[in-house]
Amino acid sequence: MISAIISYCTNEINFLEAQLKQASKFSDDIVIPICKNLFNGEEENKKLLDKTFDICDDYRNAKIILYDWQGVKDHNSYYNNLTRKIGTENAKNSWLFFLDVDEIVSDQFNTWFSSRKNLDHAWWLSCYWYFREPIYQAICDQGCGLLVPKKYCKWNLYSKLERQQLFQNLYDQNKLTASGLKETYDKYQNKMIHHYSWVRSYENMLKKVINWGHKNDRNWVHLVNEEFSRPFNGKDFVYGYNYNIVENYFNIKV
DSSP states (O other): OEEEEEEOOGGGGGGHHHHHHHHTTTEEEEEEEEESBOTTSOBOOHHHHHHHHHHHHTOTTEEEEEEOOOOOOSSTHHHHHHHHHHHHHHOOSSEEEEEETTEEEOTTHHHHHHTTTTSSOEEEEEEEEEESSTTEEESSOEEEEEEEEGGGOOOOTTOTTGGGGTHHHHHHTTOEEOTTSGGGBOTTSOBSEEEEEEOOOHHHHHHHHHHSTTTTTSOHHHHHHHHTTSSOOSOOSSSOOOEEEOOOTTOOOO
């Protein structure tokens, strides 16, 4: 069986129920480590944290691990790594699937995994990527998640590479399949993860760019303000992808 390790903060609560519902289809052990503070030190929203516990109470296979903030670090990757380390330590199964809460897995995953679960291998899976609304699906090839045997999960908290710190070692051992390969598609040749990273309201997207690890890379606040000054124009400001309009597969609410 698989333990799902879900990275989460209450800024992502709109994705939690869909994630739990889908993860429950392939995992009997969903571990959700949550820091008591956002990674910049701001205290978590207590009302939303209580709501998070209420949502998780409906899923007997889900457990929250609430952990203390350890002060400002040189980079936010420290806390992303710590979250996954805590998840690893509290997972009960030999396979671990590291996902952010906005990386939602399709129903076809179980069938795909059943023919691979006995392999000594790891996968970085192809995904669909979304922007602004859950109906705007980018025409692109991106990867997310990490499905890996637990025995390979040794986390360096100070690595800025986050999940990718495991990739090179696994790749060098010929034990990693990276995204973009047909092997990470389902039997219908569809990608199996829907990544709603930038599906946000104005307020929520603004909070994301103020707090995330790449906050100094660009003037994100200006880009968010410009984006929400008009309807979606078919291009995102992160990568400049083009888009198809699709159904809202998991009834995500912005």
